[in-house]
Amino acid sequence: MTTITLQDVEQLVLDVRHELVEWRRYFHANPELSFQERHTSQFVYDTLASLPNLELSRPTATSVMARLKGTGPGLVLALRADMDALPIHEENTFPFASQQDGVMHACGHDGHTAMLLATAKILSQMTAQFSGEVRFLFQHAEELFPGGAKEMVEAGVLDGVHRVLGIHLWAPLQVGKIGIRTGALLAAPDRFVIRIVGAGGHAAQPHLTVDSIAVAAQVVTNLQHVVARTVDPLDAMVLSITQIHGGTADNIIPGSVELRGTVRTFTSELRAQAPLTMERVIRGVTEAHGATYEFSYENGYRAVVNDEATTERLRKILTEGFGAEVVEEGVPTMGGEDFSAYQDKVPGTFFFVGAGNEAKGIVYPHHHPRFTVDEAALPIGVKSFVLAVLGFLNECE
Numbered sequence: 001m002t003t004i005t006l007q008d009v010e011q012l013v014l015d016v017r018h019e020l021v022e023w024r025r026y027f028h029a030n031p032e033l034s035f036q037e038r039h040t041s042q043f044v045y046d047t048l049a050s051l052p053n054l055e056l057s058r059p060t061a062t063s064v065m066a067r068l069k070g071t072g073p074g075l076v077l078a079l080r081a082d083m084d085a086l087p088i089h090e091e092n093t094f095p096f097a098s099q100q101d102g103v104m105h106a107c108g109h110d111g112h113t114a115m116l117l118a119t120a121k122i123l124s125q126m127t128a129q130f131s132g133e134v135r136f137l138f139q140h141a142e143e144l145f146p147g148g149a150k151e152m153v154e155a156g157v158l159d160g161v162h163r164v165l166g167i168h169l170w171a172p173l174q175v176g177k178i179g180i181r182t183g184a185l186l187a188a189p190d191r192f193v194i195r196i197v198g199a200g201g202h203a204a205q206p207h208l209t210v211d212s213i214a215v216a217a218q219v220v221t222n223l224q225h226v227v228a229r230t231v232d233p234l235d236a237m238v239l240s241i242t243q244i245h246g247g248t249a250d251n252i253i254p255g256s257v258e259l260r261g262t263v264r265t266f267t268s269e270l271r272a273q274a275p276l277t278m279e280r281v282i283r284g285v286t287e288a289h290g291a292t293y294e295f296s297y298e299n300g301y302r303a304v305v306n307d308e309a310t311t312e313r314l315r316k317i318l319t320e321g322f323g324a325e326v327v328e329e330g331v332p333t334m335g336g337e338d339f340s341a342y343q344d345k346v347p348g349t350f351f352f353v354g355a356g357n358e359a360k361g362i363v364y365p366h367h368h369p370r371f372t373v374d375e376a377a378l379p380i381g382v383k384s385f386v387l388a389v390l391g392f393l394n395e396c397e
């Protein structure tokens with residue numbers, strides 16, 4: 001194998017920079033919702049088909065996989081990008097704003113797709129520089145449970161894979177920084193529905209009813225104790241009630257009230273405990289007031305937990321490639337990500353590439369109608385992926 005220098009990699013990234021930004025803007029202008037990424041995945045497929053040495057397939061209707069073999073046997077490293085947009089009406093007014101009314105790339109997945117395409121373009125011409133295989137996973141439907149990652153894993157995209165890496169462009173992190181962390185990075189986003197069942201009646205005769213609204217209010221209040229008083233303050237958990245539905249008129253006490261919300265946890269212990277503690281509270285409060293309840297609880301994605309060996313190896317590669325001042329300790333958040341479906345199968349690391357820029361007014365949070373990324377983040381993501389491939393696939397294991 002010929003040696004490739006850091007300067008060579010930086011030049012290759014520079015060479016692809018124009019196309020990289022063009023691709024991102026194209027995806028941004030043409031967003032598609034989860035499980036509907038037909039046009040996006042076709043564009044990805046066609047672009048990859050124009051590159052040398054890639055073996056393409058369609059694991060599902062709207063996803064694409066590309067395999068790139070290096071020189072001789074070695075590890076198989078998978079790189080993942082998600083491609084779907086969100087049901088949000090874009091309020092940005094730049095020329096490449098969404099052309100699909102009510103659909104928007106408000107999470108940066110347009111950038112993820114462009115970065116992985118650019119990475120494939122660079123590496124497709126460098127097969128003499130690594131052994132083993134790089135597997136590019138262009139995944140559909142990250143935003144909508146049960147998520148595309150699970151379907152791709154079931155379709156066998158990780159068969160033979162040793163490690164998996166994924167990037168999220170991250171607005172809370174300033175451009176020029178990379179956030180990486182061993183252990184829990186993103187939470188398990190679970191959700192619940194509670195129905196408080198009382199006995200409806202005339203608002204002027206509450207004593208003849210079981211007031212589901214008054215009981216629901218007690219349930220909401222008491223559920224706050226679950227986090228505040230049953231969880232170790234050093235562990236993280238969120239319990240948010242986000243919807244209350246009940247009642248039809250000023251003079252009617254409704255027979256039932258529906259509460260909905262989400263629970264976020266990092267550990268499987270807390271995750272398993274949460275619905276049990278919640279139900280104990282709901283049962284006690286409703287019983288105390290003569291009401292009954294229905295409670296359903298649905299597990300979402302598992303928490304994104306980064307493998308230690310993969311993460312520390314990647315941290316070393318990125319620190320050597322970017323400098324210690326660029327690579328920071330990643331800050332965990334209670335958001336969710338279906339990257340965890342890959343980590344269920346093989347060790348993997350999900351990391352943040354800073355995409356916010358206060359000086360440029362790029363300050364809006366993910367999923368906001370004015371969300372965008374600083375495009376200077378895109379080459380950083382590409383360089384990270386290329387360095388990771390060269391680092392992981394040239395190591396002996």
Ligand code: NI
Pocket residue numbers: 107108109142168
């Ligand atoms: Ni996202």
